[in-house]
Amino acid sequence: MxxxxxxxxxxxxxxxxxxxxxxAGLASNPDKDPLQYxxxxxxxxxxxxxxxxxxPEGVCLVSKQLANINSCNMTETLLALLGNAxxxxxxxxxxxxxxxxxxxxxxxxxxxxxxLICGKFAQNLGKRVVLTGAMLPANAxxxxxxxxxxxAIQWAASPLDxxxxxxxxxxxGKVCMAMDLAKRHTTALNAPIQNSPASPVxxxxxxxxxxxxxxxxxxxxxxxxxxxxxxxxxxxxxxHAGARPESIDLLLESKIQGLVLAGTGMGNxxxxxxxxxxxxxxxxxxxxxxxxxGAGQVLPNIPEWDFEGCFxxxxxxxxxxxxxxxxxxxxxxxxxxxxxxxxxxxxxxRIAVLxxxx
Ligand code: SIN
Numbered sequence: 001m002x003x004x005x006x007x008x009x010x011x012x013x014x015x016x017x018x019x020x021x022x023x024a025g026l027a028s029n030p031d032k033d034p035l036q037y038x039x040x041x042x043x044x045x046x047x048x049x050x051x052x053x054x055x056p057e058g059v060c061l062v063s064k065q066l067a068n069i070n071s072c073n074m075t076e077t078l079l080a081l082l083g084n085a086x087x088x089x090x091x092x093x094x095x096x097x098x099x100x101x102x103x104x105x106x107x108x109x110x111x112x113x114x115x116l117i118c119g120k121f122a123q124n125l126g127k128r129v130v131l132t133g134a135m136l137p138a139n140a141x142x143x144x145x146x147x148x149x150x151x152a153i154q155w156a157a158s159p160l161d162x163x164x165x166x167x168x169x170x171x172x173g174k175v176c177m178a179m180d181l182a183k184r185h186t187t188a189l190n191a192p193i194q195n196s197p198a199s200p201v202x203x204x205x206x207x208x209x210x211x212x213x214x215x216x217x218x219x220x221x222x223x224x225x226x227x228x229x230x231x232x233x234x235x236x237x238x239x240h241a242g243a244r245p246e247s248i249d250l251l252l253e254s255k256i257q258g259l260v261l262a263g264t265g266m267g268n269x270x271x272x273x274x275x276x277x278x279x280x281x282x283x284x285x286x287x288x289x290x291x292x293x294g295a296g297q298v299l300p301n302i303p304e305w306d307f308e309g310c311f312x313x314x315x316x317x318x319x320x321x322x323x324x325x326x327x328x329x330x331x332x333x334x335x336x337x338x339x340x341x342x343x344x345x346x347x348x349x350r351i352a353v354l355x356x357x358x
Contacts (some may be wrong), residue, residue: 003060005050013060014097014156015089018044019082019110023145025137034140035187039070039103042138043160044157047101047149047343050138054150059157071103071110076231079110083117083225083357090118091237092128097128097156101149103131104183104192111178112320115167116327116351119179120222123166130156131169131178135189144172144189151175153202162204166216168326174198177212180357182317184294195295197357211357223347224334232329234258236318238292243270252279258286258325258344261310262318267291267298272343281308286344288325290318297356311345314352324351 003012016137020040024047027037044063055061066085067078068086082100089095102110111131123131132152133143144206152170169178176198185191194316199205226232233256237247251259259280263269267289280287288304290313291298300312313321328347335342 004045004052004055005060005062007076009060009062010094011060012094013062014099014153015095016044016048016061016063016099016101016153017082017085017089018047018065018098019071019078019102020138021071021099021101021105021107021133022213023047023103023132023134023148024068026132026139027137030137030139031141034136037137037140039137040068043068043142044101046088047138047145051146051150054146056154056157059153061153061353069103071106074103074106074109076226077228079113080108080225080228080231083113084127086114087118087121087225090125090129093129097130099130099132099149099156101133102133102237104171106319107131107133107192108181108183108317109323111167111169111181112316113323113327115177115179115219116223116324117225118203118222119167119216119219123164123216126160126165128156128165129167129178130169131167131181133192135187148172155201157243163209163212164216166212169193169196170201173201175201175204177215177357179235179320179354182295187324204231207358211355215355215357221350223331226326226330230330232257232326234260234286234322234325234329236260236262236322237266238318239264239270239273243272245272245276248276248280249274252276252283256285257329258288260288260290260313260318260322260325262290262292263293263298263305263316265293266296267302267312275315277310278307278316286325287311288313288348290316290321307357309345311348311352315356316352324348327351
């Protein structure tokens with residue numbers, strides 16, 4: 001018999017953290033127009049009550065509502081809150097695994113964030129952190145949230161013989177490393193996972209599994225979580241036809257610390273940006289060159305674009321490169337306070353080297 005509780009429990013359990021999203025959304029006229037809805041309306045406790053019959057035998061669940069938002073409004077304070085809650089849960093010997101329900105709009109940013117701040121910790125402890133969400137609101141006739149939530153709980157609770165501990169995402173019957181999430185479709189039910197190296201969640205693919213192990217072997221040390229209000233200010237700028245130098249000039253008058261340049265193709269930047277970007281370098285602004293293309297890699301060492309200190313984003317999309325740059329800048333600051341002289345590039349290089357699962 002499964003048990004669901006919404007407070008701490010001194011027996012082994014899976015902790016389910018609610019962040020909101022479409023999985024907790026409600027449509028005003030679900031039969032006629034399920035895509036007209038408000039995200040983040042239903043409490044996590046109530047979502048769990050609806051799937052109680054499908055929770056694996058013997059699994060005890062404890063739920064906690066951390067937020068109930070549309071993830072387009074995600075904040076750095078909430079990321080820090082979530083990161084600390086997940087780390088605390090991992091430390092708790094009564095927690096067997098953690099499930100996080102999250103909006104899909106920014107789930108890829110949270111996925112990379114969690115990998116970077118507790119991927120190694122989860123792996124070492126042999127526990128799984130599992131992100132999930134939905135593309136249809138909770139009251140839509142064919143809502144996908146309940147099945148996703150059941151699969152995520154199952155994956156968080158299942159023994160480690162089919163895959164190690166770590167930070168994963170489960171949606172539409174598939175599992176991937178959370179850092180590989182990439183929402184590249186506005187409505188498809190598998191949107192956040194359709195372009196990610198993934199395996200069917202109920203029949204683990206051995207080549208995906210060896211890719212996970214290879215990535216985990218490379219990630220040797222988690223990064224610190226920036227305090228709520230001390231996240232470095234990093235913006236994303238997209239290069240496009242008619243790009244203007246003034247957009248960068250304006251930012252250079254602010255207290256910005258980093259820029260992610262979402263270039264065209266392989267991370268090419270409009271020539272109109274070259275002068276203001278050289279000024280940005282002189283001002284000590286950290287820069288990462290990514291691509292707006294949506295897939296593929298941005299290769300390093302392109303002499304005309306990788307001006308001093310500018311780093312190629314590798315496989316990371318601009319939003320993921322932004323999270324990586326923020327954590328790298330914060331790690332550099334914390335290393336400096338501890339008397340270690342490491343650059344943000346040292347930390348970013350450790351992140352960018354994370355492999356694409358083949
Ligand atoms: C959100 O990201 O909160 C809304 C969209 C979704 O969950 O699919």
